[in-house]
Amino acid sequence: MRFPPFYLLAIAYLLCSLPACVSYQELVNFEDIRAPRGQATEIENALEVKIQAKDLLRVDVESIDPEAALPFNQGGEMTGVSQASNQNIQLFQGYLVDEDGYIDLPLLGRVKAAGQTVESLQFLIRGKLKTYLRDPVVNVRFLNFKVTILGEVSNPGILNMSNSRVTILEALGMAGDLTDYANRSSILVVREQDGERSFQRINLQTDEVFNSEYYYLKQNDVIYVEPIRARTATISDPGQRVLAYLGPILSAITLVVALASRN
Numbered sequence: 001m002r003f004p005p006f007y008l009l010a011i012a013y014l015l016c017s018l019p020a021c022v023s024y025q026e027l028v029n030f031e032d033i034r035a036p037r038g039q040a041t042e043i044e045n046a047l048e049v050k051i052q053a054k055d056l057l058r059v060d061v062e063s064i065d066p067e068a069a070l071p072f073n074q075g076g077e078m079t080g081v082s083q084a085s086n087q088n089i090q091l092f093q094g095y096l097v098d099e100d101g102y103i104d105l106p107l108l109g110r111v112k113a114a115g116q117t118v119e120s121l122q123f124l125i126r127g128k129l130k131t132y133l134r135d136p137v138v139n140v141r142f143l144n145f146k147v148t149i150l151g152e153v154s155n156p157g158i159l160n161m162s163n164s165r166v167t168i169l170e171a172l173g174m175a176g177d178l179t180d181y182a183n184r185s186s187i188l189v190v191r192e193q194d195g196e197r198s199f200q201r202i203n204l205q206t207d208e209v210f211n212s213e214y215y216y217l218k219q220n221d222v223i224y225v226e227p228i229r230a231r232t233a234t235i236s237d238p239g240q241r242v243l244a245y246l247g248p249i250l251s252a253i254t255l256v257v258a259l260a261s262r263n
Contacts, residue, residue, distance in 0.1 A: 047216035049145075049164045051113045051121065052193065053101055055219065056094040056144040059125065063133040072106050072129065094143040107132065118142075118164065147217050149175040151225035152182035166217045168202065168209070172225075181231035189214045190222040 051057070061072040074093045095103040101114025108128050113121055122138045129136040145161045154176025168189065172178060184204040191198050191214070200214045209215055217223075 047165070047213070047218070048117050049142075049216075049218055051097060051101075051116050051118070052219065053097050053099050053114055055097045055113075055142060057097065057103060057113065057121075058094050058139075058141050058143050059103075059105065060139040061125075061129060061133070062137040062139075063129075064135055065133070068133055069136070072108075072132075142219065145219045147171050147220070148222045149225070150222070152179045152227050152231065153177065153225055154179060164219070167215055168217060168223065171217060171223060178225060181227045183226045183228045186226055188224040188226065189217075190224070191218060192220060193218065 059072075059074075061069045063069040095105065095113075097103055097113050101112055102110040103113045105111055105125070108125070111121075111125060111128070116124070118140045122140050125140070126136055126138045129138065142161075142164050145164050145166075146158055147161070147166070148158050149171060150156050153172060156175060159171060159174050168187070178184065187202045187204060189200050189202060191200070200212070202209050202212055202214060214221075
């Protein structure tokens with residue numbers, strides 16, 4: 001029995017495409033979550049982000065008497081400029097934590113910031129301001145809290161965060177989510193803290209990710225999403241790219257030939 005040439009082309013295409021196939025299991029996140037549906041679990045790995053050397057902080061001081069608080073504030077937001085320009089201006093107005101962990105505040109002098117949370121630093125500055133201001137209110141936030149995402153995501157790059165409480169899932173969402181070729185069982189997080197560098201791999205297909213100390217990100221974390229083998233095949237074999245475009249065409253031709261052969 002002889003097969004038409006188009007049938008042979010279609011079979012050859014399917015055989016060549018096998019290395020690039022992605023299984024359903026490779027595309028699913030949180031497949032092995034064991035918690036019963038609707039059951040709440042206590043968060044035991046909540047992270048308190050600590051201030052480190054080279055962090056850039058914004059410190060806003062308010063009081064019942066606004067004029068008395070002015071000397072303790074840097075320039076406020078400028079009107080008539082875009083939000084992106086305003087953020088760039090703030091990078092030059094923030095307080096940089098020096099190598100010894102201190103920031104220099106007007107009138108207050110050097111204040112120890114490294115090793116503290118935003119809340120504890122606010123409390124410390126508020127106590128020092130009571131000598132000068134009545135009922136001072138202090139707000140501290142990061143200006144350079146960022147994470148870097150590389151690999152198999154839709155939009156890799158550096159993400160600048162306005163909120164210091166960020167999870168790895170939120171960061172991946174900001175990067176446009178994982179691609180179809182992402183290895184969801186092995187996502188690498190690189191962290192530098194207190195002069196040390198640590199590495200941790202996270203499996204998004206189990207519920208262990210929610211209990212990991214790397215679930216909540218810290219400033220300057222690097223996330224690398226490695227590809228699965230199917231992705232390697234498409235890059236190493238240029239023919240796979242051609243087949244990706246020829247596939248729909250061959251399928252259409254095969255269908256036409258099959259219908260015509262019945263007549």
